[in-house]
Amino acid sequence: MRLDKFLAESSIGRRKEVRIYIKEGKVKVNGQAVTEPAVEIEENSDVIEYLGKVVEYTGKVYYMFNKPAGCITAREDAVHKTVFDFFADLKMKGVFHVGRLDKDTEGLLLLTNDGAFEHKLMYPEKHVEKTYFFWALGSLSEEDKKQLEQGIYIGKDEMPTKPAKIQVENCGIYKDLKDETAAKELCKIDLNHYNQPVVSGYLTISEGRKHQVKRMLKAVGCYVVYLKRVSVGELLLDESLEKGQYRPLTEVEILNLLGQCE
Template sequence: MRLDKFLAESSIGTRKNVRTYIKEGAVKVNGQVITEPAIEINENIDFIEYLDKVVDYRGKVYYMFHKPAGCITATKDEVNKTVLDFFHEDNMNGIFHVGRLDKDTEGLLLLTNDGEFEHHLMCPGKHVEKKYFFVALGSLNEEGIKRLESGISIGEDGVLTKPAKIEIAKHGSYKEFEEEMDIRKFYNMESNCYNQLVVSGYLTISEGRKHQVKRMLKAVGCYVVYLKRVSIGSLMLDESLEKGQYRMLKEEEIQKLLGNL
C-alpha cells in the first residue's frame, strides 16, 4: 500500500494533506524519515510514525448520517455547527463528506475516508441518482412535470439539467398540508393565505449542481420550503436513525453502491 494512502485511511488527514506531511519530514517508516508519498509499505508489518507517534491502521470507513437542518456540510467551521460535530468517535481526522446538503436540507449524507468511493458516487459521468422528498409552495401541472423530466434551464449558461424523475405525492392547500403534516414546522403562513397551493413529491436527479433541486422547482414556479434526501443510488436512508444519528454502512450496502452486487 502507498504510504499516503495508509496515512489517509488511518485518519491522519486527507490524501492531499498527508502528502504535505510526508514531504515536510513528519513521517517515519521503521524509524527512518520518508519524504516520498508514493513509497510502498506493508501495513501489517511496517512501523509507521507521524510526529513521532505510532500510527494505527484504521482502514476504510463508511458512515450513513441522518443530517438535520441547521448544520452545514463541512468538516470544521468557526461559526456554524458542522455535520462532524454530531460524531462521537475519538478520531475523525481524514473523514470527509460525500457531496453536500444545504444547511436547511435534511436527510441522507455519507461520510468516508475513501476517495475512490466518493469519486464513484459524485463523478458526473457515473450518473448516480439522488432522490429528494420536497414540499413546495405552488403547483405542478403536466407541462411543468414534463420540463423537469426532460431537462430544464436553471440559469447556468443555458445548460439544461439532465433528465430527472418526479413523483407527485400530494397537491392541496396550505391548510390541508397543515392538518396532515404540520407544515408550520417548515413554513408558517398567515391564516388569510391558507388557500395557497402546496405540492409535495419526490425528485430524482443524477447530477449535483448548487441548490439544484430548489432551482429546478423554482424554474417551474414552485418555492421549496422543505427538502430531504432519501436515497443515493440503491441506498435508502435508514429511517430508524433519528436526525443527527449515524451508523456504519454494511458491507452489502457498500458493494451495491459501488455496483459490485
C-alpha cells in the first residue's frame, strides 16, 4: 500500500494533506524518515509514525448521518455547532463530508475518508440523484412542475438546472393542512401566513449548486420553510436514526452507491 493512502485511511488527513506531511519529514517508516508519498509499505507489519506517534491503520470508513437543523456542514466553527461535533467519540481527523447540507436543512449526509468514493458521488457527470422532502409557502401549478422537470434558470449568468423530478404530496391552505404538515416543522409560518397556500413534496436533482432546491422552488414562487434530504442515489436515510445519530454504511450500501456511479 502507498504510504499516503495508508495515512489517509488512518484518519491522519486527506490524501493531499498527508502528502505534505510526508514531504515535510513528519512521517517515519520503521524508524526512518520518508519523504516520498508513493513509497510502498506493508500496513500489517511496518511501523508507521507521524509526529513521533505510531499510526494505527483503521481502513476506509463510511458513515450515514442524520443531520439535524441548526448545525453547519464543516469541521469546526467558532460560533455554530458542526456536524463533526456529533462524532466526538470517534477519530475523525481524516474523515470529511460528502457534499454539504445548509444549516437549516436536515437529513442524509455521508462522511468518509475515501476520496475516490467522494469523487464518484459528487462528480457532476455521474448524475447521482439526491432527493429532498420540502414544505413551502406557495403553490405549484402544472406549468411550474414542468419547468422544474425540464430545467429552470435560478441565477444570473448560470445555466439552467438539469432536468429534475417533482412529486407533490400536499397542497392547500395552511390552516386546513397544519395538522398534516407537522406544524412544529413549519416554525417559520406565523399567523400572517395562516391563510396562505402551502405545498409539500419531493424534489430530486442530480446537481449540487448552492441552495439549489430552495432557489429552484423560489423560481416558481415557492418559499421553502422546511427541507430534508431523504436519499442519495438509491440509499435511503435510515429513519431509525434519530436526528444527530449516525451509523456505518453496510458493505451492500457502499457497493450499491458505487455501482450507481459507473
